[in-house]
Amino acid sequence: MKLPRLFGKKRGHRRTGSEAWGSFAEGLFYSALVAAGLLFGGTVLTGAAGVGWPRLDANDSGAGRNWWLAILLLLIPGALLAFGGSGLVRILSGWGKSQERRAAGSGSVSLRGAMGHAAEEAPGHPGVPTCDDLVNSPGTILRYRLPIESPESWTLLGLGLFAALWNAVVVVLAVGAGADLLRGRTDWLLLALLAGFVAIGIGGVVLFIRMLVLTTAVGPTQVEISDHPLVPGGSYDMLIGQGGTGSLRSLELYLELEEFATFRQGTDTRTDRAVVWREGVKTWTDVPIAAGGRFETHVTLSIPPSAMHSFASEHNAVKWRVVVIGRPDRWPAFVRVFPLVIFPADATAVADAAFDQETLAAGGTA
């Protein structure tokens, strides 16, 4: 019998390990987990681990403690058996089956949402994410208000958490150093360490306040749309609202298409992103924002007829989004992102377009 090759050729120029050998190695790993679980469980159940099952003796004051300890010890072999057993079942059920047969048996591919969590598939549209999360907020004037997907908010939250946690550590160290000083002892090493920690803590708070002021001073951006999901070739009414005080040198609106590819590199999982298409929808210059009010305007958003629809699978995605860039007079520029979902165009329209294209190519008339 000929053994499978260790390395097989994948599409393109990349080489990858043999699927059969990979499954074999995975099977060995899960078998080892099951064996470890059986061995560990056996030693606990037989008392070889030094924690025997207690006798049901009312006078034994340590019986209750032993029961809990034994049950806790059994959790580890239980987890090993469950993890290893489920892995073995998965490998054995797929052994000898082709990639297509396994995929056909498991149904549709799993989808990946904007933040990497599982997303629902739109009914009747394989590979297209649903837009349920984008249509659950009604607009004030138009039908839907688009949720913001701003990296600024996450950076602000991260900085706030860092500043709070770091300064909590500083307070604990300061209390210890203060108590020492009150007792008349001076721990110079602790004081030096504390000085460094205080400096970093103050820096964290300053950065957080600066970012908070920048974020709140500019004011919120609101985008509303007349319909959702969108389709290629469609035109939609869009409302742009920008709050804050002062004026903006410019406010720019773009429609973008971005690709996401997730891949393994050694033991890391990485996601690469590429913006592959961008269209400037409109640019407003010298935008005044009255105190307590906001700049508000309507614009028509047109989706190209041959545009790719939104796509999401386990490791790959194609996403549409509206990007708003504001350049205030007194503050740094800000970027705010609003995701969109585009469904494939109506099949009839696509078939007609394909027919027209063929007719034109053949030099005929429709």
Added chain:
Amino acid sequence: MPQGSIAGGSQGSGSTAMPRVMVHFDRPGRDYAPRQQLAVRHDIEGLGGEPLRAVERSVLWYTEGKGEEDLGVHWFERIDETEGLLAVSPWGEFTIRLPMSPLSYEGLIVKVRWCVRVRIFFADNRDFVSEHVFDVGGISPARAPLERLE
């Protein structure tokens, strides 16, 4: 080998078979619209008299590019030798209706491709796969990467 076809598999050193799978689409340009009917006929040649165990035929999409490969099977059929069909006629045809999505897409780091895949299993556990790509939707390919705005 016809354009848009890929073939491969595990071949034994003592094998006399040099399989070729010819797939004929009902549209010469292999361009289809979503929900359109797809009719395919396939012929298997060069088996060298070796007995077959099964033939699997599927219509599927897969991703290609920088990310790990994802795959979705739209239609799948396995014909086992127990049904007695393979010995007499190693060819077949099928007609299916394509789904609404996903559409074929030629992106920069993400590509979505549709194909007809025919996989032959020989009696001695070797297999041979042949893949024939077609286009669904007529989507414009992506051009060049753009600088990020944020």
